[in-house]
Amino acid sequence: MNNPCIRCGLQRIDGKSWQEKSGISIVTYTQTLCPDKLCQKEVDKAIADRRAKSDDLAKKKSQLLLRTRAGMKLKNRLVTTI
Ligand SMILES: [Zn+2]
Numbered sequence: 001m002n003n004p005c006i007r008c009g010l011q012r013i014d015g016k017s018w019q020e021k022s023g024i025s026i027v028t029y030t031q032t033l034c035p036d037k038l039c040q041k042e043v044d045k046a047i048a049d050r051r052a053k054s055d056d057l058a059k060k061k062s063q064l065l066l067r068t069r070a071g072m073k074l075k076n077r078l079v080t081t082i
Pocket of ligand 1: 006
């Protein structure tokens with residue numbers, strides 16, 4: 001299986017593998033690791049960073065939505081008090 005490291009291009013090696021039930025079948029997942037431990041650390045960090053960023057974005061989006069709703073409510077109230 002050709003599975004080069006996204007960072008250094010070395011052939012990745014099999015790390016831990018686990019099985020998960022998917023409907024009626026059991027799927028085996030295998031995590032691959034870069035043979036270079038330092039490089040793998042960097043890759044892990046990059047993945048964690050990306051995940052944190054997309055989490056952040058999702059949070060910001062829902063906050064914006066809430067704020068917009070609150071703003072609309074405020075406007076309505078102002079209109080009724082005038
Ligand atoms: Zn690597």
